Structure formats: structure tokens, C-alpha cells
Amino acid sequence: MARRNREIGKAGWGYTALTGIVGLVYFFPVLWIILTAFKTRTDALAVPPKFIFTPTFDNFISVFYRASITTGSDQATNMGLYFFNSIFIAGTAVILALIVGTLAAYAFSRYPLRGNDTYLFIILTTRMMPPIVVIIPIFLMFRLSGLSGTYWGIILLYTAFNIPFSVWLVKSFFDELNPEIEDAARMDGATERRVFFGMCIPQILAGLAATFVFGLILTWNEFLFALLLTGVETRTVPVAMARTLGGEVGVDYGLLAAIVTLFLIPIFFVTFLLQNQLLRGVTFGTVKK
Amino acid sequence: MSIVAAENTGFWAWLMAPKRRGALLVTPAIAILFVMNIFPLLWSFGLSFFNFRANRLNVPTFQGLENYQRVLVDEKVWERFQTTALIVGSSVMLQLIFGFLLALMFAKSFPLRRIVLMLVLTPMMLSFVSVGVFFKLFYEPTFGIVSHVLNEFSSEPFVMLGSPGGAIAGIVIADAWMWSPFVMLLVLAGLVSVPKYLYEAAEIDRASPWRRFWTITFPYIKSLLLLAILFRTIETFKLFDIVYIITEGGPGSSTETIAVYLYRIAFQFFRTSQSSALAYIVLFVVIVLTNLYLYAVNRRESEVG
Numbered sequence: 001m002a003r004r005n006r007e008i009g010k011a012g013w014g015y016t017a018l019t020g021i022v023g024l025v026y027f028f029p030v031l032w033i034i035l036t037a038f039k040t041r042t043d044a045l046a047v048p049p050k051f052i053f054t055p056t057f058d059n060f061i062s063v064f065y066r067a068s069i070t071t072g073s074d075q076a077t078n079m080g081l082y083f084f085n086s087i088f089i090a091g092t093a094v095i096l097a098l099i100v101g102t103l104a105a106y107a108f109s110r111y112p113l114r115g116n117d118t119y120l121f122i123i124l125t126t127r128m129m130p131p132i133v134v135i136i137p138i139f140l141m142f143r144l145s146g147l148s149g150t151y152w153g154i155i156l157l158y159t160a161f162n163i164p165f166s167v168w169l170v171k172s173f174f175d176e177l178n179p180e181i182e183d184a185a186r187m188d189g190a191t192e193r194r195v196f197f198g199m200c201i202p203q204i205l206a207g208l209a210a211t212f213v214f215g216l217i218l219t220w221n222e223f224l225f226a227l228l229l230t231g232v233e234t235r236t237v238p239v240a241m242a243r244t245l246g247g248e249v250g251v252d253y254g255l256l257a258a259i260v261t262l263f264l265i266p267i268f269f270v271t272f273l274l275q276n277q278l279l280r281g282v283t284f285g286t287v288k289k
Numbered sequence: 290m291s292i293v294a295a296e297n298t299g300f301w302a303w304l305m306a307p308k309r310r311g312a313l314l315v316t317p318a319i320a321i322l323f324v325m326n327i328f329p330l331l332w333s334f335g336l337s338f339f340n341f342r343a344n345r346l347n348v349p350t351f352q353g354l355e356n357y358q359r360v361l362v363d364e365k366v367w368e369r370f371q372t373t374a375l376i377v378g379s380s381v382m383l384q385l386i387f388g389f390l391l392a393l394m395f396a397k398s399f400p401l402r403r404i405v406l407m408l409v410l411t412p413m414m415l416s417f418v419s420v421g422v423f424f425k426l427f428y429e430p431t432f433g434i435v436s437h438v439l440n441e442f443s444s445e446p447f448v449m450l451g452s453p454g455g456a457i458a459g460i461v462i463a464d465a466w467m468w469s470p471f472v473m474l475l476v477l478a479g480l481v482s483v484p485k486y487l488y489e490a491a492e493i494d495r496a497s498p499w500r501r502f503w504t505i506t507f508p509y510i511k512s513l514l515l516l517a518i519l520f521r522t523i524e525t526f527k528l529f530d531i532v533y534i535i536t537e538g539g540p541g542s543s544t545e546t547i548a549v550y551l552y553r554i555a556f557q558f559f560r561t562s563q564s565s566a567l568a569y570i571v572l573f574v575v576i577v578l579t580n581l582y583l584y585a586v587n588r589r590e591s592e593v594g
Contacts, residue, residue, distance in 0.1 A: 010397065010398050010399070011397045011398070011399040012399065012400070013399075013400055015397065015399045016399050016400045016401050016402075016405065019394055019395070019399065019402075019405050020401075020405055020408075022391075022394060023405045023406075023408035023409055024408060026391075026408060026409050026412075026466075027408040027409070027411060029412070029423065029424070029427070029466065030411050030412060030415065032423070032427075032434065033415075033419065033423055036423075045432045046432075047431060047432060047437075048437050049432070049433075049434045049437055100317045100318045100321060101318060103314040103315075103317060103318065104314060104315045104317070104318035104319070106314055107310070107311040107312070107313075107314035107315045108315070110311075111310060111311025111314070112311075119315070119319075121579075121583065122327075123318075123322065124579060124583070125575075125576060125579055126322055126326040126327065126330070128523055128575050128576070128578070128579045128582075129330070129572050129575055130526070130527045130548060130551070130568065130571055130572070130575065131527070132527075132529070132548060132551050132552060132555065132564075132568060133330065133333060133565075133568040133569070133571070133572055134326065134329040134330055134333060135555075136333060136336070136343060136555060136561055136564075136565070137328075137329035137330075137332035137333045137336070138325070138329045140332075140343075141328075141329060141332070156321060156324070156325055157325050159321055159325075160321050160322055160324075160325030160326050161325075161326075163318050163321060163322055164322075167318060192310070217413060217414055220414065220416075221414075221415070221416035221417060221418075223416065223417060223418055223530055224529070224530070238416045238418055241416065241418050241419065242418050245418075245422065251422060251426075253422075253423075253426060256419065256422060257423075260415065260416070260419040260423075263416070264411070264414060264415065267414045268407070268411065268414060271407070271410060271414065272403070272407055275403055275406065275407070275410075278474065279474060279477060279478050279481075
């Protein structure tokens with residue numbers, strides 16, 4: 001099969017300059033947040049807003065080490081732990097959903113059962129519903145079962161949120177493969193395990209990467225459930241971010257901006273590395289190679 | 290068909306039989322979904338027929354359909370639905386326009402494309418909390434940069450969130466800014482899937498750019514656009530965090546979306562059962578939208594085939 005050209009045309013550096021300007025305009029609010037992270041409290045709320053200022057790293061220091069409300073003296077915050085929690089919880093949940101979802105997707109693609117479409121529809125509906133529908137039962141359930149505030153509780157919940165998309169996406173990648181080649185391999189004595197791990201999986205690696213990025217972006221910033229279901233030890237960054245908002249002196253924009261900036265770095269690099277795969281991901285894998 | 294099953298005996302062999310393989314592979318996914326999603330969903334369905342209040346201890350009594358009746362005759366619910374429709378409609382429209390224009394821009398290959406593309410994709414990776422807080426700051430009459438720029442052009446001080454229209458615009462802009470890149474990715478995927486030879490043929494026929502767009506490009510992105518509309522509609526329908534942070538539903542209740550209203554009933558008034566009933570009505574709307582969405586996905590699949 002001839003590989004289609006990915007782009008309509010080619011353009012030179014002049015075009016880069018043009019798109020760069022549009023890109024920077026679009027990026028401006030993010031840029032402003034990043035600039036705010038380097039401002040002092042006075043600069044952050046200067047009238048008129050300041051573009052030129054003496055940068056300070058104080059906000060980044062206060063992310064990890066700042067005056068406590070109760071004692072007044074400087075002490076270490078748990079932000080390091082919260083960053084670890086966010087990466088650990090989102091990462092584990094997305095990978096777990098990918099594994100479980102890939103198995104299910106393989107079954108839906110290769111072993112058609114009666115009522116397959118109904119199952120697939122129910123699976124998708126669970127993702128489409130407003131989270132507020134289930135938040136009270138889940139809250140009660142977590143409290144009764146002791147899952148509240150544990151890593152496993154929130155990881156399993158996020159896994160459940162990611163399964164629908166994982167199943168749908170990965171299924172469409174499996175559907176693109178040619179089952180006849182797999183049958184031929186079976187005739188030659190290949191085991192089921194070998195067909196699955198040796199033939200199918202290597203062919204859809206790009207698709208799996210897409211599913212991973214897509215899931216990670218959607219899980220990374222989840223707030224509502226994290227707020228209700230994580231404890232002091234398992235708190236994620238979005239919740240910690242929201243907790244800096246309260247206080248008598250108003251929002252500390254510099255501090256918040258510093259947290260936002262730091263929190264953006266990991267997801268930014270993962271997306272950058274897997275950018276080409278993401279393109280396939282968002283279309284439910286309907287775009288052919 | 291299977292060699293694995295032959296190696297084992299007893300329960301293991303029964304479990305591993307080829308005819309059960311499909312079901313076996315699906316089981317972990319269904320099990321997790323059942324515990325974390327479907328079971329709570331059924332629980333709240335049950336709650337919607339009682340008069341349970343999460344902040345009281347008394348035993349809830351059965352009320353039948355009373356909660357549904359109360360929600361359906363509640364004028365506020367219909368107002369909130371209208372507000373939601375207005376926000377969803379204008380936000381999705383903006384996302385389509387910007388997403389489409391951005392996609393056209395990135396459909397070419399050019400030096401540093403990967404890096405410039407990242408500038409546009411970043412808004413999607415920000416948390417709702419931070420987008421909410423900082424857009425609120427941008428709109429702020431004294432310190433905000435938006436107000437600062439606009440005050441250059443008019444003598445009246447600009448108060449974005451002061452009027453219902455301005456507040457809705459403020460939310461719509463923040464949401465559309467955040468999610469236009471998503472629409473862009475979808476449209477871009479459609480654009481790059483157009484076979485190049487069609488353009489070459491059009492070149493030979495000397496078709497005008499306008500005609501080239503409608504006869505070649507548009508058919509390839511048509512159903513992806515539909516996908517984008519439906520997907521974003523469903524997601525924007527659930528919009529909560531940004532609204533809650535930027536306007537808290539105000540001024541008055543002019544920006545209170547159905548999700549914010551649901552939150553208020555459930556967590557401020559603690560009418561848990563009534564909120565469940567309303568949630569189910571919302572779910573019904575979402576299921577209808579999901580069906581339309583699937584229809585679009587299937588159409589896309591049969592077209593590209």
C-alpha cells in the first residue's frame with residue numbers, strides 16, 4: 001500500500017514565521033501565566049500589567065517551602081509528594097486502562113459475541129455521563145469500603161474513566177489489521193499468545209501511544225474526584241493548586257502560576273514526544289496510515 | 290484452535306477454552322467499569338426514587354416519581370438548560386471556527402512545525418482550575434490585561450463579568466480557547482487523510498481553490514467535523530469547573546449551567562435524591578447525543594473504510 005503524503009504541501013521559513021506569530025498569540029495566556037510565575041506579588045498585580053520586570057525565583061521556592069498559616073515560620077510543603085502522586089496516579093491509571101482496554105478491545109475485534117454493539121455502547125456511555133451523576137454514590141462507596149484517601153481507590157476510579165476510550169480507540173486499531181495473516185500464522189502452529197504479542201501488538205504500538213497521550217491529558221488535570229476522594233497522603237497537584245486559592249490576602253497569583261508552570265512540564269514533554277501519535281488518537285483511530 | 294488449553298486440566302482448562310476466550314478478555318474491563326461506574330450509576334438511580342439527603346441520618350422513604358416530577362416542573366431547570374445551550378452553542382461554534390483555521394494553517398509541512406504546533410496544543414493541557422483563575426484575573430477591571438487593553442479604546446471602565454452577556458462571553462472565550470486545539474487535531478487528521486493525487490488531478494483540471502475545497506477537501510473532513518461538534522457538545526455540556534471559578538454562576542444566575550445547578554442542589558442544598566433525578570434527565574440528554582455521536586463515527590468508518 002502506497003503511503004499517502006501526510007501534508008498537503010511544503011512551505012519554507014517565511015511560513016514558519018507567520019505561523020509562529022499566530023502560535024504565540026494563541027499561546028499568550030499560557031505565556032502570561034509563566035511570566036507571572038517569575039513576578040513578585042507587587043509585579044503580578046501591577047497596574048498597568050507589566051511585561052518587563054526583574055524576574056524572581058521566589059515563587060518556585062515557595063512552591064516547596066513557604067510560611068505556614070498556622071505557625072507563621074517557613075516550612076516545607078508537601079508539594080514534592082503531590083507531584084509524585086499526580087504522576088504516579090495518572091500514569092498507573094492510564095497504563096492499567098490501556099492494558100485492560102487492549103485485552104477487551106482484542107476480544108471485541110476478534111471474537112464477535114452477540115450483543116457486542118450493546119456492550120460497546122454501554123462502555124462509551126459511562127464515559128459520556130456527567131461525573132456529578134455518580135459522585136455521591138462513589139463518595140459513599142469509598143467511605144464505606146475504606147478506599148477513600150488510598151492510592152488504589154483513586155487509581156481504580158481513573159482507570160475506569162479511561163477504559164471506555166481505551167477500548168474504543170484500541171479496537172479501531174485492531175480492526176485495521178488483517179486477520180487473515182493471523183489465521184495463516186495459526187495454521188503454521190503459532191500459539192494464541194504468540195499471535196497476540198508477536199503479531200498484533202507490535203503493529204499497533206503507535207496507536208497504543210496515542211491512546212496513552214490522550215488518556216494522560218484527560219486524567220492529568222482531573223479535579224472534582226481528586227478533591228473528594230484523595231487524602232493528605234494521596235493528594236494530587238490540581239487539588240493542592242486549588243487549596244492555595246483560599247486565604248485572607250487573596251489569591252497568590254505568583255505562587256499559583258509557579259505550580260501551574262511546573263505541572264505543565266511533564267505533560268508538555270510527553271505530548272511533544274508522542275505528538276504524531278496524538279493525531280491518530282483523537283479521531284478514534286479512523287484515519288488510516 | 291488453541292494449544293494453551295490442551296496443556297491444562299480441570300477448572301483452568303474450562304476457563305481457558307477457546308469459546309470462552311472473548312468473554313474472558315473482556316472481563317477485567319467490565320469488572321472495573323461495573324464497580325466504579327455502573328454500580329454507582331444504579332445506586333444513584335435508586336436514590337432518585339427516595340427522599341435521601343446526604344447531610345441527614347433519618348431513613349429515607351420511598352417517593353416514587355415525585356423527584357422527577359419536581360425537577361421537570363421546576364422553571365429554574367429549564368432556564369439552566371437554556372443557559373447551558375447558549376454557552377455550549379457559542380463555545381462549540383467558536384471552537385469549530387478557530388480549530389478549522391488553525392488546522393488549515395498546520396496542514397502544510399514547514400520547518401519547526403512540531404514546536405509551533407506545541408504552542409497551540411498547550412492550552413488543552415492546563416487544568417480547569419488554573420484556566421479559570423487566570424482568565425478571571427485577565428477580565429479583572431483593575432489588574433486584568435484584557436480590561437487594560439480595552440480601556441485604551443474607551444473612556445468607560447470595562448467590567449467584563451458585570452453583565453450577563455459579558456459573563457457568558459468570558460466563560461465561552463476561556464472554554465473555546467482551551468478546546469479549539471482539540472478540534473484542530475480532528476480537522477487536521479481529516480486534512481492529512483485526503484489523498485494527494487486528488488489535488489494533483491484538480492491542478493490539471495484547473496479547479497479554483499474554492500471548488501477544490503468543496504469537492505475534494507470538504508467530503509474528507511465532513512464527518513470528522515460532525516464528530517468534533519458532537520464530542521465537544523457532550524463535553525461542554527458537562528462544563529462545571531470554569532464556570533464555578535470565573536463567575537460562580539453569576540451575575541444573578543445568568544451563567545449558571547446545568548452542571549453548576551446540579552452541584553448546588555447536591556452539595557449546597559443537600560437534596561441528594563432530587564439531584565439524582567435531575568442527573569438522570571441530564572444523562573438521558575447525553576445518551577441521545579452519544580447516539581448521534583456514534584452515528585457520526587460509524588459514518589466516518591464506512592466512508593474511509
